[in-house]
Amino acid sequence: xxxxxxxxxxxxxxxxxxxxxxxxxxxxxxxxxxxxxxxxxxxxxxxxxxxxxxxxxxxxxxxxxxxxxxxxxxxxxxxxxxxxxxxxxxxxxxxxxxxxxxxxxxxxxxxxxxxxxxxxxxxxxxxxxxxxxxxxxxxxxxxxxxxxxxxxxxxxxxxxxxxxxxxxxxxxxxxxxxxxxxxxxxxxxxxxxxxxxxxxxxxxxxxxxxxxxxxxxxxxxxxxxxxxxxxxxxxxxxxxxxxxxxxxxxxxxxxxxxxxxxxxxxxxxxxxxxxxxxxxxxxxxxxxxxxxxxxxxxxxxxxxxxxxxxxxxxxxxxxxxxxxxxxxxxxxxxxxxxxxxxxxxxxxxxxxx
Numbered sequence: 001x002x003x004x005x006x007x008x009x010x011x012x013x014x015x016x017x018x019x020x021x022x023x024x025x026x027x028x029x030x031x032x033x034x035x036x037x038x039x040x041x042x043x044x045x046x047x048x049x050x051x052x053x054x055x056x057x058x059x060x061x062x063x064x065x066x067x068x069x070x071x072x073x074x075x076x077x078x079x080x081x082x083x084x085x086x087x088x089x090x091x092x093x094x095x096x097x098x099x100x101x102x103x104x105x106x107x108x109x110x111x112x113x114x115x116x117x118x119x120x121x122x123x124x125x126x127x128x129x130x131x132x133x134x135x136x137x138x139x140x141x142x143x144x145x146x147x148x149x150x151x152x153x154x155x156x157x158x159x160x161x162x163x164x165x166x167x168x169x170x171x172x173x174x175x176x177x178x179x180x181x182x183x184x185x186x187x188x189x190x191x192x193x194x195x196x197x198x199x200x201x202x203x204x205x206x207x208x209x210x211x212x213x214x215x216x217x218x219x220x221x222x223x224x225x226x227x228x229x230x231x232x233x234x235x236x237x238x239x240x241x242x243x244x245x246x247x248x249x250x251x252x253x254x255x256x257x258x259x260x261x262x263x264x265x266x267x268x269x270x271x272x273x274x275x276x277x278x279x280x281x282x283x284x285x286x287x288x289x290x291x292x293x294x295x296x297x298x299x300x301x302x303x304x305x306x307x308x309x310x311x312x313x314x315x316x317x318x319x320x321x322x323x324x325x326x327x328x329x330x331x332x333x334x335x336x337x338x339x340x341x342x343x344x345x346x347x348x349x350x351x352x353x
Contacts, residue, residue, distance in 0.1 A: 004070045019061035019072065020048055028074040031083065031112050034149040035062040036198055038250070038259065039158055045149050046086055047112065051076045058082055084116050091121035093128060093172070094201075095144035102140075103202035106215040109147060110201075130175045136184050138191045138207055138268045143175050146203040152176060152195035159261050164189035176203075193267040197248045197260055208268050209237070209245030222249055225266040229328045229351070232258040232266055243273045306342065315343035322349045 006026035033045035043063035053071035130143035168177035178187040218237040233255035237245040248260030282298035283290040320338040
């Protein structure tokens with residue numbers, strides 16, 4: 001164990017702990033852009049700098065290992081000034097259209113500019129223009145809002161393994177790009193949206209949810225994805241009793257299976273919920289016509305017909321075909337009903353969507 005003093009508070013941490021984790025353990029709120037606990041460390045944005053007594057330079061706390069007897073100040077005058085300059089540099093190439101940005105209220109750049117009272121950038125000049133239309137149905141790429149934290153690159157590589165994007169060029173001309181600066185659909189992108197999940201600003205957002213509401217307007221309902229039996233957890237974003245989007249819950253205790261990661265179906269394929277032709281009540285066919293029925297009537301009808309077929313032709317004249325769109329527990333009950341209640345082993349399941 002190592003002993004440190006952080007903002008006049010003494011703490012102990014295991015050897016190998018990064019300074020950022022120690023500061024957070026001490027109750028310090030350290031701003032970060034490039035840092036993500038599930039991604040490879042980058043140490044590039046420098047927003048997490050702190051002042052360590054005896055060190056000539058400010059230290060990027062996310063990549064600085066703790067040492068014994070360190071004395072750390074997380075909000076000294078030098079630290080605050082450095083963070084303000086970093087924010088001004090980011091604003092120099094950031095499209096400031098917060099009025100219509102999908103990420104307003106959940107944007108880290110907006111949050112930190114407010115926190116450190118940074119209203120404008122003194123670094124004026126011609127800004128680079130990186131954004132162009134990407135004709136895919138899922139991901140809006142507005143790289144004029146990009147702050148080059150590279151979270152999206154590391155998530156694409158480290159979580160999904162697609163390696164569809166990386167940093168192109170250097171300096172003021174650096175940007176996130178696919179191979180040969182092409183379209184996402186022509187790359188190895190699988191449209192999982194992990195890049196949207198980790199983006200701290202409005203550079204990457206969901207086209208499916210665009211214009212349907214702001215993050216602070218949503219009620220977030222934690223639920224299980226219905227597309228397969230993996231059991232991924234996700235948050236349905238609900239506004240005015242209508243599902244308008246899906247976001248990740250990255251709490252490992254609440255989402256132990258996927259820790260926020262989703263596939264293209266789980267993140268973007270939720271629009272069937274309010275599809276105009278979706279059945280909302282059971283239907284029974286009489287004389288060639290379908291009529292609405294109550295659940296009790298429909299279940300009794302199905303049970304009576306199954307019993308009649310079983311009595312006339314035997315249990316093996318019946319087969320049960322289940323779906324990957326229900327939970328593993330429901331599929332277990334379905335096969336139990338077939339084998340025990342009906343008495344047949346004719347059970348199959350569509351695990352392919």
